[in-house]
Structures are given as C-alpha cells and as structure tokens.
Amino acid sequence: MKKVYLFCNAGMSTSLLASNMQKVSDNHNLPIEVKAFSDSKMEEIVKRENPDVILLGPQVKYKYQDTLDKYGDTGAAIEVINLEDYGNVDGERVLKRSIQLIKGKGENK
Numbered sequence: 001m002k003k004v005y006l007f008c009n010a011g012m013s014t015s016l017l018a019s020n021m022q023k024v025s026d027n028h029n030l031p032i033e034v035k036a037f038s039d040s041k042m043e044e045i046v047k048r049e050n051p052d053v054i055l056l057g058p059q060v061k062y063k064y065q066d067t068l069d070k071y072g073d074t075g076a077a078i079e080v081i082n083l084e085d086y087g088n089v090d091g092e093r094v095l096k097r098s099i100q101l102i103k104g105k106g107e108n109k
C-alpha cells in the first residue's frame with residue numbers, strides 16, 4: 001500500500017481533496033492510502049508512517065525547502081500541490097500526479 005499524505009495549516013482544507021483522491025483510488029482499486037494532516041504534525045506523521053509522497057497545500061508552499069531538507073532523504077517524493085488543482089479540489093489530477101511521483105517521474109525522486 002502506497003501512502004500519499006497531504007499537509008496544510010490546519011489539515012482541514014486538504015481533507016476534502018484527500019477524500020476525493022481516496023475515492024478515485026478506491027474506484028480504480030489502487031493500493032493507495034490518501035490522508036490529510038496539519039503541517040504541525042508533519043514530523044510525527046512522517047517518522048511514524050513513512051509516506052511515499054508528501055504533498056504540501058499551496059498555503060504552506062513556503063515550507064517546501066524545509067520539508068525537502070528534512071525528509072528528502074527518506075525516499076518520499078515531496079511537492080507542492082498545483083494551485084489550480086487544489087482550488088478545484090481535483091482529486092483525480094492530484095492523484096495522477098502522486099502516482100507519477102511514486103513511479104519516480106517527479107523532480108525529487
């Protein structure tokens with residue numbers, strides 16, 4: 001099971017997006033778990049769960065470099081969610097991008 005975890009300020013704004021992504025994953029019988037969390041819990045969650053993909057909400061884009069520095073060597077792909085996809089709550093597009101990252105087609109893999 002691959003783990004795609006989304007992080008934002010409070011974890012609430014990405015919850016709907018994560019839910020949409022999980023529905024798409026489930027509808028296609030993909031072995032992917034999608035969850036959303038507050039960025040304040042990132043260290044705890046990453047250490048405990050070892051996600052395959054760490055996605056940052058656009059509102060915490062400023063934490064990208066710090067996240068990359070801290071967790072880039074864990075093997076997790078790290079990226080900021082596309083603003084348009086985030087705004088449209090486009091679970092399918094964000095999930096497709098996550099799968100690309102898992103397959104190593106992202107810039108940080």
